Amino acid sequence: MSEDEFSLKAGVRGPTLMEDFHFREKMTHFDHERIPERVVHARGFAAHGEFQLYESMSQYTRAKFLQDTSVITPVFVRFSTVNGSRGSADTVRDARGFATKFYTEEGNYDLVGNNIPVFFIQDAIKFPDLVHAFKPEPDNDIPQASTAHDTFWDFVANNQESAHMIMWVMSDRAIPRSFRMMEGFGVHTFRFVNEQGKACFVKFHWKPLLGTHSLVWEEAHELAGIDPDFHRNDLWHAIENGHYPEYELGVQILAEEDEFKLPHDILDATKIWPEEIIPVQTIGKMTLNRNVDNFFAETEQAAFHLGNVVPGIDFTNDPLLQGRLFSYLDTQLIRLGGPNFHEIPINRPIVPFHNNQRDGYHRQTINVGKVNYHRNSLAGNTPAPASPAEGGYQHYQEKVEGRKIQARSKSFADHFSQATLFWNSMSPAEKEHIINAFSFELGKVKSLSVKKQVIEMFANVSLEMTKIIAKKIGMPPPTSGGSNVKEASPALSQQNTIFTPVTRKVAVIVTNDFNGPEVKYVIDRLAACGLMPEIISENQGEVLGTNGVKLNARHTFLTARSVQFDAVYLVNASKTNKAFNKNAANFVNQAFSHYKPIAATHQGIQFFALNNLNGQPGVVTGYDVRNFPDEFINAIALHRYWDRKLV
Ligand code: HDE
Secondary structure, eight states, X not given: OOOSSXXXXXXXXXXXXXXXXXXXXXXXXXXXOOOOOOSSSOSEEEEEEEEEESSOOTTTOOOGGGTOTTOEEEEEEEEEESSSXXXXXXXXXXXXXXXXXXXXXXXXXXXXXXXXXSOSOSSGGGHHHHHHHHSOBTTTTBSTTOOOSHHHHHHHXXXXXXXXXXXXXXXXXXXXXXXXXXXXXXXXXEEEEOTTSOEEEEEEEEEETTOOOBOOHHHHHHHHHHOTXXXXXXXXXXXXXXXXXXXXXXXXXXXXXXXXXXXXXXXXXXXXXXXXXXXXEEEEEEEEEEEOSOIIIIIITOOOOTTOOOTTEEOOOOHHHHHHHHHHHHHHXXXXXXXXXXXXXXXXXXXXXXXXXXXXXXXXXXXXXXXXXXXXXXXXXXXXXXXXXXTOOOOOOOOOOOOOOOOOOGGGOOOSHHHHHHHHHSOHHHXXXXXXXXXXXXXXXXXXXXXXXXXXXXXXXXXXXXXXXXXXXXXXXXXXXXXXXXXXXXXXXXXXXXXXXXXXXXEXXXXXXXOHHHXXXXXXXHHHTTOEEEEEOSSSEEEEBGGGOEEEEXXXXXXXXXXXXXXXXXXXXXXXXXXXXXXXXXXXXXXXXXXXXXEEETHHHHHHHHTTOTTSTTEEEESSTTTHHHHHHHHHHTOOOTTOOOO
């Protein structure tokens, strides 16, 4: 086109002409740029990477990508929130999706999991009810991306199988620090099937090498305003900076003959297999090492489906899993506009495949020849099914018998034992956060009847917990309840995860006339140890220190808040700019109130003294600048200081 700024008109001041096909094509394409957002998990972010096995799993499964430790399998992972719309904030309280597509040499395998190992309901037929209840209420479409409203808690109280999941959603797991610091779980019990056709049960886990870590609730709230893309930014920049997120793939294996040996039904997706009883064996590592080139083409058009399996991985009769097998295929038909979404580049397997599927909206393959049916003689009966020995998928021949019935097995009836196990496993700080989360959510519920029902329900998990919540929300304490479960599962507490300072973001507050060589030494050491220092100063750009040292300030207090950082290092104050000094004080105090490590050198130390910060847990003062960086890094490795006295 020779012209792209002026439409075709009858005279420079005249009407636009229908004949202007360029205008019409441009505008029509634009008008159709949106596709429906996912009905759940609409807000997401993804990256490419690779998976490599540590040890062969041939004893358990014939899946090719789980045989050979030298094979590198490309992957695409999409993380998401569940509840909010595409434009909602990253840091809301919610479960997170953790969906992985393995592009294996036998076709795609999708492991579509969450960062919480259990689910709200036991049978997929209740999913539409659950989602209707947690989404914004239908009369006024309020609230966005939040379960703190009447219909959700009404659903909870009247569907008590949700108890265990609710404990997780009220816990710190639902406000992750980063996608890089979340566990992932396949949730359901799946099957591995080996070359000899022998099967065992398996649960899948992803374990992040940076550990499992969370925000505090106030941070999550503030971040939703200052940086609604907090998790996106975090993942994108980590990958851009070469800090590739890594997760180990873990499996819990249960022999087929042990199906009934656990205290609960393994087909019930509201239950875990405690790691202390069935250990998680780590079998390989996934590294996310490449950002997408185009958000829409890749992340938005990615279509995950539980039915994307490879030989050696099979299903169980978990009624939630069975329903999902229908839903994921079905949902793509409307979202991606027809049956050929598997031809979109991000969804295509990396190996060739042959079948007699033809035509439909957006077909891209140009199939040649006349024969599009099976069995045939005109094309030598091709494409033909492959035998299992040739790599064909064969369903596991599980023996099934029973009456057709709409009912649930009695073995699914205990909704509270594992909810209590979870509660018992929490540290004091984690328990306090759960109580506050319940009190926040129920504090927003208007119906007194719903509040009362929820209090009565969770009294079955812990009387101690529910009494405090009842008081906070102005309701009478529960009159009965309590639990006999005394066990704990230490693996459930985030206090027992990996702690590392690596990739933690440090705000360095500094203004002109700082001690050039010393401060530069500290900052270089932080960066050399894998931390991410960023300078905040009076103005963006150059900050001048002694000995000609210059730093580059990326932020001022207008563009940065303490909630965006994991630790704060205060260097000096301004001689003239009182507003800067006041903002610096607020910044440090806020980080302190969020239990984060804070540190000072030079004049920063005087500020700490004035504010009675010295000597508190996680407060590092560097009188000796040589030792200071390592002391500070050790403090950062512990992340939060819950035993801090906040005034
Ligand atoms: Fe999903 N879920 N789900 N879900 N789910 C979808 O599929 C569904 C469940 C999960 O990044 C939808 O493509 C039913 C459990 C993730 O694109 C839909 C049931 C777990 C994603 C759907 C469940 C998940 C989805 C919407 C009850 C954790 C995002 C768009 C039986 C193990 C995938 C889409 C992505 C997305 C249905 C329960 C995880 C409607 C019926 C349990 C990570 O098909």
